[in-house]
Amino acid sequence: MKGLALLYASVRGRPSGPRAEAGKDDVLGADFCNPPLTTIASPIDEAGQVAVTMLLGQLTPRAGATVQNPVILPSHLVVRASIGPAPKATAPRSVVA
Numbered sequence: 001m002k003g004l005a006l007l008y009a010s011v012r013g014r015p016s017g018p019r020a021e022a023g024k025d026d027v028l029g030a031d032f033c034n035p036p037l038t039t040i041a042s043p044i045d046e047a048g049q050v051a052v053t054m055l056l057g058q059l060t061p062r063a064g065a066t067v068q069n070p071v072i073l074p075s076h077l078v079v080r081a082s083i084g085p086a087p088k089a090t091a092p093r094s095v096v097a
Helices: 003-010 044-059
Strands: 023-024 038-041 076-078
Touching: none
Parallel strands: 023 038
Antiparallel strands: 038 076
């Protein structure tokens, strides 16, 4: 685990105060945190394949070969309980002396 997933794993229960937390790369264990961590999932395997292809293309250029730079890969939001609608504001309590 890394990043916020590690933070959540080390804290018992939800951190104090209202907040929304999100991570990236859909880290291992994000769904086991308390609350489960919302993340952005990226195609890690595909990113590695594209990186190797681009590197090999630069090391052994071929006539007529073109490399698209930058390459945009799809990602998606994995919504879990660490985010949600903002809590409703409450009126301050009046103090009676």
